[in-house]
Amino acid sequence: MTRAIKARQADHAIHPVFTRRWSARAMSGAPIPKDELMLLFEAARWAPSAYNNQPWRILYAQRDTPAWPTFFNLLVDFNKQWAQNAAALVLFISKRTFDHNGEPSYTHTYDTGAAWQNLALQGTMHGYVTRGMEGFDYELARYALQIPEAFRIEAMAAIGKPGRSEDLSPELLALESPTQRRQLASTVCEGKFRFD
Ligand SMILES: Cc1cc2nc3c(=O)[nH]c(=O)nc-3n(C[C@H](O)[C@H](O)[C@H](O)COP(=O)(O)O)c2cc1C
Numbered sequence: 777m778t779r780a781i782k783a784r785q786a787d788h789a790i791h792p793v794f795t796r797r798w799s800a801r802a803m804s805g806a807p808i809p810k811d812e813l814m815l816l817f818e819a820a821r822w823a824p825s826a827y828n829n830q831p832w833r834i835l836y837a838q839r840d841t842p843a844w845p846t847f848f849n850l851l852v853d854f855n856k857q858w859a860q861n862a863a864a865l866v867l868f869i870s871k872r873t874f875d876h877n878g879e880p881s882y883t884h885t886y887d888t889g890a891a892w893q894n895l896a897l898q899g900t901m902h903g904y905v906t907r908g909m910e911g912f913d914y915e916l917a918r919y920a921l922q923i924p925e926a927f928r929i930e931a932m933a934a935i936g937k938p939g940r941s942e943d944l945s946p947e948l949l950a951l952e953s954p955t956q957r958r959q960l961a962s963t964v965c966e967g968k969f970r971f972d
Pocket of ligand 1: 797798799800855907908910911912931954955
């Protein structure tokens with residue numbers, strides 16, 4: 777985590793949790809106690825959503841439990857390399873329609889992204905690393921986890937205790953550094969669209 781603090785300097789005085797959160801692949805293999813995992817899910821629960829519809833649903837498996845192989849086998853080989861040391865794998869899905877009227881929700885994916893970010897930030901605050909993943913078999917996930925079509929499969933994430941980057945393969949070690957961000961001026965503009 778200290779690497780992230782040094783490498784990621786914000787231009788404005790935001791709370792440090794935003795820059796401290798980074799997606800390390802080095803995870804120790806230590807388990808996550810159930811109550812700590814619930815803490816992360818609780819944070820996700822309080823995300824905002826259109827009409828407070830809370831379209832997110834989260835399926836999960838802890839390591840060394842019967843559900844783990846089903847989740848782990850969804851991952852592409854690249855992700856399996858490092859996610860084998862995660863303590864939990866989670867899958868975010870989101871309901872496409874509103875509960876109150878059955879109409880399509882335009883923002884169910886957006887809302888569920890907020891839930892994922894809440895989970896990731898809570899994880900950072902409790903000494904866990906989280907890494908989102910789109911590298912998995914979406915069709916197999918639907919089939920293996922019996923997810924109805926009414927729910928869009930969004931993304932998976934790995935949660936774990938930080939590990940030693942030296943224990944990663946050379947290929948993964950070469951990728952293991954906190955990312956930067958483009959300048960704020962290239963992300964926000966006052967008034968009309970003026971981006972490159
Ligand atoms: C929805 C989503 C999908 C991602 N998919 C993968 C993935 O399949 N494998 C991987 O190693 N990292 C994956 N990442 C991690 C991103 O590469 C990482 O979040 C990004 O480079 C920004 O770095 P940071 O999270 O450390 O700030 C994913 C992240 C998100 C949010």
